[in-house]
Amino acid sequence: MIEIRTLDDLPLPARVFYRVDYNVPMEDGRITDATRIEETLPTLKLLREKGCSVVVASHFGRPKGKRNEKYSLAPVRAKLAELLGADVQWADDCVGVDTSGLKAGDVMLLENLRFHAEEESNGESFAVELRKLADVYVNDAFGACHRAHASIEALPRLFGKDTSAGGLLLRRELQFLQQITNVDQRPFVALLGGAKIAGKIEPLEALVKLADTVLIGGGMANTFLVAKDVEMGGSLVDQDSLEVAKRILGGKERAEVVLPVDLVVADDLANPTKIETVDVENGLEAAQKAFDIGPKTVADYGSRLKAAKIIFWNGPMGVFEREAFAKGTMAMAQAMAGNGDATTVVGGGESVEAVKASGLADRITHISTGGGASLEFIAGEKLPGVEVLRK
Numbered sequence: 007m008i009e010i011r012t013l014d015d016l017p018l019p020a021r022v023f024y025r026v027d028y029n030v031p032m033e034d035g036r037i038t039d040a041t042r043i044e045e046t047l048p049t050l051k052l053l054r055e056k057g058c059s060v061v062v063a064s065h066f067g068r069p070k071g072k073r074n075e076k077y078s079l080a081p082v083r084a085k086l087a088e089l090l091g092a093d094v095q096w097a098d099d100c101v102g103v104d105t106s107g108l109k110a111g112d113v114m115l116l117e118n119l120r121f122h123a124e125e126e127s128n129g130e131s132f133a134v135e136l137r138k139l140a141d142v143y144v145n146d147a148f149g150a151c152h153r154a155h156a157s158i159e160a161l162p163r164l165f166g167k168d169t170s171a172g173g174l175l176l177r178r179e180l181q182f183l184q185q186i187t188n189v190d191q192r193p194f195v196a197l198l199g200g201a202k203i204a205g206k207i208e209p210l211e212a213l214v215k216l217a218d219t220v221l222i223g224g225g226m227a228n229t230f231l232v233a234k235d236v237e238m239g240g241s242l243v244d245q246d247s248l249e250v251a252k253r254i255l256g257g258k259e260r261a262e263v264v265l266p267v268d269l270v271v272a273d274d275l276a277n278p279t280k281i282e283t284v285d286v287e288n289g290l291e292a293a294q295k296a297f298d299i300g301p302k303t304v305a306d307y308g309s310r311l312k313a314a315k316i317i318f319w320n321g322p323m324g325v326f327e328r329e330a331f332a333k334g335t336m337a338m339a340q341a342m343a344g345n346g347d348a349t350t351v352v353g354g355g356e357s358v359e360a361v362k363a364s365g366l367a368d369r370i371t372h373i374s375t376g377g378g379a380s381l382e383f384i385a386g387e388k389l390p391g392v393e394v395l396r397k
């Protein structure tokens with residue numbers, strides 16, 4: 007059992023550096039799902055009640071170490087103020103900010119940590135600059151805990167054991183996810199999708215050892231199908247991961263790895279002129295691209311989900327943002343929610359958005375704010391952001 011230091015271990019009230027994961031899905035400057043912000047409200051409320059001032063820090067997108075207005079956290083500031091029902095001060099950078107004037111209950115949001123390259127390189131001197139902003143450190147950025155980045159790893163190390171801890175959200179995530187990995191209820195079915203395999207390789211290899219069944223959909227399935235010599239036409243394929251896909255398919259691990267038997271395909275995503283269902287055994291034509299799993303696959307995956315005792319879902323089955331390609335993803339949400347006997351966990355920004363859009367979120371046991379992080383944690387990997395906060 008992994009136990010971390012918590013808010014009770016900190017000398018409060020204090021000026022708090024609060025690391026969150028406000029890497030929320032956004033479309034034209036509008037936040038399409040605010041779960042990651044909402045989930046930090048209990049910690050923010052508690053800190054303010056205890057008389058703390060809070061300096062909130064997050065990354066947003068992947069601006070590659072440079073300032074880029076497209077990745078500004080400014081829209082998040084407005085949403086946070088609205089949800090908190092309080093003013094949120096703004097700092098146009100995350101270092102060199104004067105926080106000495108903050109009073110009890112004040113909240114200040116810093117601009118994107120990743121505007122500085124040293125955030126992702128876990129730079130010590132950058133962490134030293136961040137360290138100047140507060141007296142204690144609290145981490146609720148579960149979704150980023152698998153990254154050894156400066157605000158996640160170097161910074162709490164600088165603060166030291168007496169003044170760094172996890173917040174309420176981080177504690178809850180770890181409790182739930184450990185419950186799942188500790189309980190030996192079977193079958194354990196993992197449902198994996200999303201665009202790419204890259205970045206999910208190690209947890210995927212661990213998951214096939216842990217789960218009984220791994221159902222694969224979304225862009226990820228395309229790569230696995232190519233690995234089985236299926237002609238995938240113009241579909242998105244992660245060429246760099248073909249070898250891994252072959253290895254996973256050829257391995258003799260515990261889990262049965264299941265791939266789609268049919269797909270919904272079209273000539274174009276934005277302006278499809280012809281949407282069809284194709285059996286995988288026939289392959290796709292050159293101009294066809296796969297955008298969703300087909301009805302036979304939906305039926306097969308759905309019945310396997312209904313028989314499961316533990317379900318872990320990460321990544322959508324198709325381009326669910328478009329109605330024409332949302333059926334597979336929505337059907338999976340329904341199958342999960344409909345299985346009242348199973349412990350069900352959904353992790354990852356897009357899968358969470360899909361479950362919320364389906365209106366079934368309250369029938370899921372745990373909705374994790376972490377995508378890659380929850381996958382790695384369940385697969386038994388050590389998360390740098392968690393390790394540094396252990397008791």
Ligand code: 3PG
Binds near residue numbers: 150
């Ligand atoms: C996420 O959205 O998965 C987390 O915020 C981590 O973001 P990253 O994958 O860009 O590191």
Ligand code: MG
Binds near residue numbers: 377378
């Ligand atoms: Mg991600």
